[in-house]
Amino acid sequence: xxxxxxxxxxxxxxxxxxxxxxxxxxxxxxxxxxxxxxxxxxxxxxxxxxxxxxxxxxxxxxxxxxxxxxxxxxxxxxxxxxxxxxxxxxxxxxxxxxxxxxxxxxxxxxxxxxxxxxxxxxxxxxxxxxxxxxxxxxxxxxxxxxxxxxxxxxxxxxxxxxxxxxxxxxxxxxxxxxxxxxxxxxxxxxxxxxxxxxxxxxxxxxxxxxxxxxxxxxxxxxxxxxxxxxxxxxxxxxxxxxxxxxxxxxxxxxxxxxxxxxxxxxxxxxxxxxxxxxxxxxxxxxxxxxxxxxxxxxxxxxxxxxxxxxxxxxxxxxxxxxxxxxxxxxxxxxxxxxxxxxxxxxxxxxxxxxxxxxxxxxxxxxxxxxxxxxxxxxxxxxxxxxxxxxxxxxxxxxxxxxxxxxxxxxxxxxxxxxxxxxxxxxxxxxxxxxxxxxxxxxxxxxxxxxxxxxxxxxxxxxxxxxxxxxxxxxxxxxxxxxxxxxxxxxxxxxxxxxxxxxxxxxxxxxxxxxxxxxxxxxxxxxxxxxxxxxxxxxxxxxxxxxxxxxxxxxxxxxxxxxxxxxxxxxxxxxxxxxxxxxxxxxxxxxxxxxxxxxxxxxxxxxxxxxxxxxxxxxxxxxxxxxxxxxxxxxxxxxxxxxxxxxxxxxxxxxxxxxxxxxxxx
Amino acid sequence: xxxxxxxxxxxxxxxxxxxxxxxxxxxxxxxxxxxxxxxxxxxxxxxxxxxxxxxxxxxxxxxxxxxxxxxxxxxxxxxx
Numbered sequence: 102x103x104x105x106x107x108x109x110x111x112x113x114x115x116x117x118x119x120x121x122x123x124x125x126x127x128x129x130x131x132x133x134x135x136x137x138x139x140x141x142x143x144x145x146x147x148x149x150x151x152x153x154x155x156x157x158x159x160x161x162x163x164x165x166x167x168x169x170x171x172x173x174x175x176x177x178x179x180x181x182x183x184x185x186x187x188x189x190x191x192x193x194x195x196x197x198x199x200x201x202x203x204x205x206x207x208x209x210x211x212x213x214x215x216x217x218x219x220x221x222x223x224x225x226x227x228x229x230x231x232x233x234x235x236x237x238x239x240x241x242x243x244x245x246x247x248x249x250x251x252x253x254x255x256x257x258x259x260x261x262x263x264x265x266x267x268x269x270x271x272x273x274x275x276x277x278x279x280x281x282x283x284x285x286x287x288x289x290x291x292x293x294x295x296x297x298x299x300x301x302x303x304x305x306x307x308x309x310x311x312x313x314x315x316x317x318x319x320x321x322x323x324x325x326x327x328x329x330x331x332x333x334x335x336x337x338x339x340x341x342x343x344x345x346x347x348x349x350x351x352x353x354x355x356x357x358x359x360x361x362x363x364x365x366x367x368x369x370x371x372x373x374x375x376x377x378x379x380x381x382x383x384x385x386x387x388x389x390x391x392x393x394x395x396x397x398x399x400x401x402x403x404x405x406x407x408x409x410x411x412x413x414x415x416x417x418x419x420x421x422x423x424x425x426x427x428x429x430x431x432x433x434x435x436x437x438x439x440x441x442x443x444x445x446x447x448x449x450x451x452x453x454x455x456x457x458x459x460x461x462x463x464x465x466x467x468x469x470x471x472x473x474x475x476x477x478x479x480x481x482x483x484x485x486x487x488x489x490x491x492x493x494x495x496x497x498x499x500x501x502x503x504x505x506x507x508x509x510x511x512x513x514x515x516x517x518x519x520x521x522x523x524x525x526x527x528x529x530x531x532x533x534x535x536x537x538x539x540x541x542x543x544x545x546x547x548x549x550x551x552x553x554x555x556x557x558x559x560x561x562x563x564x565x566x567x568x569x570x571x572x573x574x575x576x577x578x579x580x581x582x583x584x585x586x587x588x589x590x591x592x593x594x595x596x597x598x599x600x601x602x603x604x605x606x607x608x609x610x611x612x613x614x615x616x617x618x619x620x621x622x623x624x625x626x627x628x629x630x631x632x633x634x635x636x637x638x639x640x641x642x643x644x645x646x647x648x649x650x651x652x653x654x655x656x657x658x659x660x661x662x663x664x665x666x667x668x669x670x671x672x673x674x675x676x677x678x679x680x681x682x683x684x685x686x687x688x689x690x691x692x693x694x695x696x697x698x699x700x701x702x703x704x705x706x707x708x709x710x711x712x713x714x715x716x717x718x719x720x721x722x723x724x725x726x727x728x729x730x731x732x733x734x735x736x737x738x739x740x741x742x743x744x745x746x747x748x749x750x751x752x753x754x755x756x757x758x759x760x761x762x763x764x765x766x
Numbered sequence: 767x768x769x770x771x772x773x774x775x776x777x778x779x780x781x782x783x784x785x786x787x788x789x790x791x792x793x794x795x796x797x798x799x800x801x802x803x804x805x806x807x808x809x810x811x812x813x814x815x816x817x818x819x820x821x822x823x824x825x826x827x828x829x830x831x832x833x834x835x836x837x838x839x840x841x842x843x844x845x846x
Contacts (some may be wrong), residue, residue: 165801169794198827199803340797346789349800350807366828378813378830379825387817416831476832480818483834489821582795582837584802587830657839 104154107266111182112207113191113467114200116469116565116588117163118219121597122191122249123159131602135734141175142510142606150259153266158185164199164586166206167311168318170513172278180210181302185720188212189258194224194246195589197364201356205241205276211304215265216244217258222591234339236363250594262642266333275306276355276755277350285313285344289335296328307766316339369725374469374589391477394470403500408756409453417446435629439454439636444621447673451503456606458504459495462511463601467593472585479583485565486572487578488517489554494562495521498528499557502725503613505530506732522732523576523742524567526721528747530562532674537714539678543695544706549600552710560717563749575741613727620723622670623756637683643668655717657754658708667715673722707766711758719750773845776822776838778812784843785809791840803827804841 113119124131127146136143144159167176180188190207192200207214216236224231237244246260247254248736277283289309293299301321310320312332325327329529357458381390425438465471471493478491490512497505505525512518535554541549572578627642634640639647639661646664654664662684670677678691685696685701699703704712721729728737778784786792791799803826804810813823813830821834 144796163799167797167801168796169801196829199829202801202803221772328842340793345797346800347805347839350781350805353803353805353808373814382814382817382823384815384817475814476823479817479834480820483820499843582791582798584795584798584835584837586802587823587832731842 104149104152107155107187107262108158108183108185109155109183109187109189109262110158110160110183111189111191112160112180112198112203113640114164114178114193114203115587117162117193117196117200118189118249119159119162120192121594122217122219122247123157124594124597124600125249127157130736131600131604133608134694136175141171143175144250148259150762151263152262155259155262158183161376162201165203166210167314168316168386169246171515172513174318177210180212181304183210184302186213187262189215189217189262191217191219191249194218195227195229197224197231197232197357198360199359202352204242205352205355208240208242209275209304209307209310211307213265214242215258215261216242217239217254218246219249220242221246226475227372227690229567230365233365239321239359239363245404251759257543276352278310278351282313282344285335285339286310289332290314291334292328292332293323293326296326298548299323299326310348312336312339313339313344315345320717347478361435372589376471377590381470384478387477395474395493398461398465399496399500401461402454402497402504404458404623406453413449413452414446417442417449420503421446432629432632435636436625439629440622440625441618443625444618447621447724448610448617451501451608452470454501455494455507455609456602458508459605460602462493462508465600466511467591467597468591469588475583475585476587483580483583485521486568486580489583491517493523495528498525498530500531502526502528502530503609503728506725506728507609509732516576516578517581519733519738520571520576522729523571523738523745526729526746527560527564527567527718527726527743529557530674531715531733532645532722533717535675535678537713538672539681539691539694539711540698540713543698544709550711554617556717557712559714563718563753567745567749580675608727609731613724614715616727617724618728620726624669628669634709637665637669637680639665653751656759658705658711659715660703661702663712667719670716671720671723673724674716677716705766707758707761710761711754714757715750715754717745717750718753720746771845772842774839774841775810775841776835778810778843778845780797780809780814783809783846784813785846786841787844788842789840791837791841795837799833799837799841802831804831804833809846810843 109122111119112470116245123144123146126148130148131144131146134143135141146157148155148157158179163173163176166173166177167503188207190204192204204216217538219230221231233244233246243261245254247258249699252674278286283463286306286309288306289312293305293308298321308319308323325330380386389667421438421442424442425434428434462471465474474493475489478492482489482491491509492536493511494505494508497508501527505528506522509518509521509525512521545552572677615726619679628637630642637643643665644661646668647661651661652662665684666677669680682690685694685697687697726743727741729742730736732741769794772787775784786804786806788806789796789799789804809824811825813825817823821832824831824833
């Protein structure tokens, strides 16, 4: 028998256990992608239950359905335009009042609803009592209780979904906004209804209320309408800020009239979560604990991943050698070995980092600490024109820019997130260290440590200056206001963290991987052709390019050899060292390379300093370029990151080299 | 009647409670604050400052909400 289809959408506030419920419902049958046209993550999954095939779409977690963020627009557009059979709101039973605010908005969308009361265990433990029958009656919506972390109530929920599907009834439940506002709503409804070509999926009352609240997204949606001007005339006649306040007031008033009837809350006793916060956000202990946790997360991400990365590296090298030695002719062996396998290796080498980082981030988020991290760092970050949430991505940047840029996903505001993505590449990652070690070690002797430290500081300074500069120019505006829930501490679920890790790991391989692979192959072609030249030598295209750009880099103190090494550095910055080895005929022997560098009159202590600064700042490596493209979803911003980086690097190196010469070095 | 003095939210001391009278924050933050329950008539308590002094951790409608002093100074309250 053909199974019957049901489409349900999962909504709810952040931190209510929506993801845990989604995972409990769909298990491993999930599909992760992006909503069309935006970088908001879309998750969906399927369940086969009884004679039904149920498709679950996990909408972004939101507090509201205003147009405050892309998440909210995505969620409401889906509900209105795709018309799922049932909209399920996951509600945190221990935080009912605020959760009901979203309920009021979902009801206005006119969809059939079901409320899942999650975390009843926590509410009960605290001594809250919720009267389910009364709640169903007052909200005119079925209510199911679950404890998603223990998979309790899942079958009840599915049975109810099927039951609701069979009823197919519609219960409108409207909030009254008082005479004055209601009149305006009617007035706008009347004007809008005259337009026969309007998108009828959008309820007129809802559109009218949204317009009165000053929703620019809805305003834009009707901007082509012939009645647009007339509708706007009504909007312009009111004190819009007052209306906005009044409408929100009325919604909470509606909640306040029903809320005491369905729930009695225990007295505000000190919860476990409050006690934990007394320590973790303590005036004196908060920062040391924060730094210790961050250090731990950093060490785990990068130190723990190193053996795995080495293994991938060794395996890729071995495999490349094996393939090269068994393939003929030589050019094919080299293409497959050095080019393609090398390229795949370059993609895979970041996987351990990304997996561990996302596992840890998910633990931090699930536990509630991620919000505290932003809370603790916000003042400092705000001073440099950033948001508290930008701190963790920037910190991770010291390990590797690739997972760091992906970690910026936790920043909701698009501008804050974009700036973070654009400045992370200036944070000196681990791959740049070998360059500093070689040149500082060769030219600065006992001062090498100081020079290396200065490079790290330079990176941070350039990142801060860039943040300020971008705020004043291409990404105008102040950092987003810090209005953030500090959710109760909870024990994170292992399964959720593992799923989060897999999803992000594979998204990286799929999306960024292709760009990285292409980048590596292009560099291979340039280093190997015209056919017959030694790989990466002066006679190759890379060599020619090195000569071609030499005049541009001359003022920085670089000759063609350094130019070639820098071109190779685009693949991964540590390759600068290896290609210097090739160009100086020293191979892997770093001592021999040091000696030959010292013997080369073309490179001095000053030009090596300029080179270190340039290597730090110039265009991000291809892997970073790949994730910038993936995370911003825009070639424009990706090109901007590249060009801006090169410009900053050139100017900084120019100042160092020419300034040093003026000072007589 | 006791004389109730209107002041702003950023002047609360940890542990002090108040009732919101007016939200004068502008722009996108205004709606977000409403969405989070910062409406006139709501009761609010300052739990603590962040370790560096800003932002603040408030309890409102039974949960913890953190906002900066900058926004808090544009929210008017009556201390309870």
